Amino acid sequence: MVKIIASGVRKGNVIEHEDGKLYVVLKAESMHPGKGTPTTTIDMRRISDGIKTVVRYKTVDTLERAFVETIMHTYLYQDGEQYVFMNPESFEQISLSSDMVGDFAPYLQEGMECQIALFNGSPISIEIPQRIVLEIVETEPAIKNQTASSSFKPALLSNGVRTMVPPHIVSGTRIVVATEDGSYVERAKD
Incomplete structure (x- = not known):
């Protein structure tokens, strides 16, 4: 200390x-x-x-x-109320409770790299990438002549989270989402 x-x-x-x-x-x-x-x-x-x-x-x-060690881990899978991560260098696995993962849980994707802060070897917090790519599963069809840039429509993402997207976005489109609040950032470039 x-x-x-x-x-x-x-x-x-x-x-x-x-x-x-x-x-x-x-x-x-x-x-x-x-x-x-x-x-x-x-x-x-x-x-x-x-x-x-x-x-x-x-x-x-x-x-x-307090000195906290931050180590990159890879998300593996969810096991009930626990989320399992692996250190890619030592291959040690670590489990985080759903309370610690919190609002980030729906955005975790298999193989995602996350920063886990450790104090005396125990995990205390997690940081996931600020932006991820998800697919639109369901949204209203585009309406002709609706060009107002401020109008957004509801959409359901592949992770089960609802967000608001511009009117030109249709089902099946891959978009970039901010993990902090689930908001639409842009259409994915892939």
């Missing part, structure tokens, strides 16, 4: 809070008022159970920063 001052905390850092538990930083903002003490507000999520909290520190307060 390394001590850092509160104003040095950045998004993605893992810190050990006063309660002895590990938290991942979601947002850190420093405020320097004209009068008074400069403060840093940190939004963070407890890794063990996902509870979010907001804490305000003086910018010179020290926090314990």
